[in-house]
Amino acid sequence: xxxxxxxxxxxxxxxxxxxxxxxxxxxxxxxxxxxxxxxxxxxxxxxxxxxxxxxxxxxxxxxxxxxxxxxxxxxxxxxxxxxxxxxxxxxxxxxxxxxxxxxxxxxxxxxxxxxxxxxxxxxxxxxxxxxxxxxxxxxxxxxxxxxxxxxxxxxxxxxxxxxxxxxxxxxxxxxxxxxxxxxxxxxxxxxxxxxxxxxxxxxxxxxxxxxxxxxxxxxxxxxxxxxxxxxxxxxxxxxxxxxxxxxxxxxxxxxxxxxxxxxxxxxxxxxxxxxxxxxxxxxxxxxxxxxxxxxxxxxxxxxxxxxxx
Amino acid sequence: xxxxxxxxxxxxxxxxxxxxxxxxxxxxxxxxxxxxxxxxxxxxxxxxxxxxxxxxxxxxxxxxxxxxxxxxxxxxxxxxxxxxxxxxxxxxxxxxxxxxxxxxxxxxxxxxxxxxxxxxxxxxxxxxxxxxxxxxxxxx
Numbered sequence: 432x433x434x435x436x437x438x439x440x441x442x443x444x445x446x447x448x449x450x451x452x453x454x455x456x457x458x459x460x461x462x463x464x465x466x467x468x469x470x471x472x473x474x475x476x477x478x479x480x481x482x483x484x485x486x487x488x489x490x491x492x493x494x495x496x497x498x499x500x501x502x503x504x505x506x507x508x509x510x511x512x513x514x515x516x517x518x519x520x521x522x523x524x525x526x527x528x529x530x531x532x533x534x535x536x537x538x539x540x541x542x543x544x545x546x547x548x549x550x551x552x553x554x555x556x557x558x559x560x561x562x563x564x565x566x567x568x569x570x571x572x573x574x575x576x577x578x579x580x581x582x583x584x585x586x587x588x589x590x591x592x593x594x595x596x597x598x599x600x601x602x603x604x605x606x607x608x609x610x611x612x613x614x615x616x617x618x619x620x621x622x623x624x625x626x627x628x629x630x631x632x633x634x635x636x637x638x639x640x641x642x643x644x645x646x647x648x649x650x651x652x653x654x655x656x657x658x659x660x661x662x663x664x665x666x667x668x669x670x671x672x673x674x675x676x677x678x679x680x681x682x683x684x685x686x687x688x689x690x691x692x693x694x695x696x697x698x699x700x701x702x703x704x705x706x707x708x709x710x711x712x713x714x715x716x717x718x719x720x721x722x723x724x725x726x727x728x729x730x731x732x733x734x735x736x737x738x739x740x
Numbered sequence: 741x742x743x744x745x746x747x748x749x750x751x752x753x754x755x756x757x758x759x760x761x762x763x764x765x766x767x768x769x770x771x772x773x774x775x776x777x778x779x780x781x782x783x784x785x786x787x788x789x790x791x792x793x794x795x796x797x798x799x800x801x802x803x804x805x806x807x808x809x810x811x812x813x814x815x816x817x818x819x820x821x822x823x824x825x826x827x828x829x830x831x832x833x834x835x836x837x838x839x840x841x842x843x844x845x846x847x848x849x850x851x852x853x854x855x856x857x858x859x860x861x862x863x864x865x866x867x868x869x870x871x872x873x874x875x876x877x878x879x880x
Contacts, residue, residue, distance in 0.1 A: 503803075
């Protein structure tokens with residue numbers, strides 16, 4: 432078929448722009464992170480300070496940003512990430528959000544000229560698998576999220592000129608629905624936080640399988656301590672900006688079939704609508720009243736994207 | 741314990757009381773630390789010089805959250821004279837590390853290690869500064 436993920440798109444970080452870590456640097460980074468995982472934060476921090484005295488490697492700066500977040504210093508974390516983003520391979524959603532530089536990550540199909548911007552808890556498993564089908568590759572089910580590195584960074588404001596003729600699409604969802612889906616499906620159903628930290632019931636004093644009220648009340652702290660929580664709960668506006676008009680197609684979860692039909696028509700390839708998500712995720716549990724802090728976190732999402740939910 | 745990010749401090753970040761904003765406050769104060777960007781918004785109802793209702797939104801670092809948790813515990817029933825007294829003692833502790841609090845406020849000593857981290861001073865002072873402003877705004 433010839434569709435490829437390896438393109439010479441503008442604004443991409445080339446592999447040879449990155450500085451390779453030495454074996455010593457790699458080992459030190461692993462040791463620092465292990466201290467963190469062992470909940471010995473002060474030791475991890477001291478070791479990082481020591482590492483930063485002798486090395487400027489972005490790997491350590493990334494950890495510095497991670498620790499700034501843990502300490503709740505988002506401004507410091509943002510400053511650090513902005514400085515090193517061009518040197519980072521496969522930046523996470525949290526890093527792009529902190530960089531706040533107008534870039535977003537998309538799955539790109541060059542032959543069909545399609546750009547899909549995946550958003551967590553917005554049908555991205557199904558859509559990314561559709562992209563695989565369009566690319567003539569085997570589907571991966573839930574494992575599709577292990578292919579984050581196949582995405583490209585897109586400057587949303589320049590998308591029209593950088594990618595002329597491309598069909599840019601994304602699926603959005605009511606933030607409360609996203610949050611509930613993440614809580615019930617990932618944290619409770621699949622025990623993501625517990626699995627992530629070797630079966631621990633608490634990590635830095637936060638239960639890995641909390642009650643809903645506790646989780647919502649402490650969402651800000653969960654977002655500081657667990658990167659997976661941060662990645663899954665980033666507001667839409669920090670992931671895809673505040674201009675829905677830059678997309679050729681944008682719609683809610685209920686419109687995924689319409690998007691699949693559009694992509695089929697565009698590519699000439701049949702796209703069965705996939706249901707990769709487990710039933711627990713698709714169920715709609717009662718939505719409690721959100722604490723003020725949660726409402727505040729997603730206020731801009733409602734303002735910009737509510738027409739599409 | 742000399743570690744800044746010790747278990748007690750981290751635990752406090754999940755114990756912030758009064759996180760629901762008030763619908764009809766007598767005063768609303770927003771303060772931002774210029775150093776680290778931490779921000780605290782507080783609503784209060786003050787009757788006869790005493791805080792009778794309190795709500796806060798804390799967008800702060802872990803230390804700012806811990807300070808807000810401790811101060812928030814005692815916000816209801818707080819008078820301006822008690823606040824001024826405790827805030828003065830806290831400022832002294834932040835600058836010198838010396839701790840001298842009445843039993844009721846003894847948890848504030850957990851933040852003593854912040855003395856060696858000037859970049860965090862602004863954040864831990866925010867809960868006191870917003871309440872000082874609340875009393876200024878509601879003074880007769």
